[in-house]
Amino acid sequence: MRAYYFDNLPGDQRLQHDSGRPLDLGHLRKLGVLYWTVPLDTAGGYEAEINRIAEQQGYKNRDTINVTKEGLGDLYESKLGSFFDEHMHEDEEIRYVLSGSGFFDVREHPSDEWIRIHVFPGDLLVIPAGIYHRFTLDELNEIKALRLFKDEPKWIPYSRSQETESNPFRIQYVKEIAAV
Template sequence: MAQINIRNTGETISGFAEVSAFLDKQGVLYEHWDTNQLPSHLQDKFNLSDADKEEILSSFNGDITRLAGARGYVKWDVIALSDSTPDLDALLKKFEQVHTHTEDEVRAIAAGSGIFVIKGSDDVGYFDVVLEAGDVISVPENNPHFFTLTSERKVVAVRLFIDPSGWVAHPFADPAFS
């Protein structure tokens, strides 16, 4: 299950109900999907073929189509990052810059782990959402954030989009970010 670390106070929030309630107050969708839907041969695989990616999408099809229908997503894909990803560190530097999007940024973690750093309300400031397999998050449009890997340095995630052209980031310079 996800865990939240509030940067300004050092407070940690854990447990499904507590994490859900906190994120809901920040306008962030949080769900947890059953990773047992994923075939065992894909549960710890981070170097994926196109066929593997299609199998992951097929495995989570019920959850994906439910969420897409409820929130207007029209396209989805799978991204896999690990130390075997070419130029991983350069790619992470691109991700690890505060930015916004003109649509929600949705990630469903199928395997591994990752961190969304999100700007919360004025009384909260920036907080980290540490995600594990099964965690699903949707950062609202125009909300400053970025994604990075945990020390595990591997993740497989389903991404859902409203705009068929996919992921477009708009840099967000914020002196409050630390």
């Protein structure tokens, strides 16, 4: 995982867009973003460590998503577009990268700057409920990830708007990070 401020320059969203301003895990934690490294070749398999973290965090369900042209078929372009639209969820977004790589961009509050998080195999990333974010593939054009959920799997994006600013999950998120 590598985190830095997004440069906001026009161009292909799949490129680095590195501003040259790196960030560390401590900064991400202040925003409620959690991160673990769980190597795929962990002795005994990565599953045991993922299961331990899932139990600790209360993640009860999981599935796998394969974001490739082959994996998504005719939905590939529309799904990539919807993933990259700025949005929030009322649940945490938890991803463990099995193969490939991509970018999660999160909005820093209160500066409203984009922070780009480049994830690779073995990265486990938790995006908190209520934070504005987006996702895109990088130049490899593929990622396979284990998705973990606290309850039944659901993925409901709420596009950023005046309405989402008054969403109880957004309000709670802003209140929690202000207390850090």
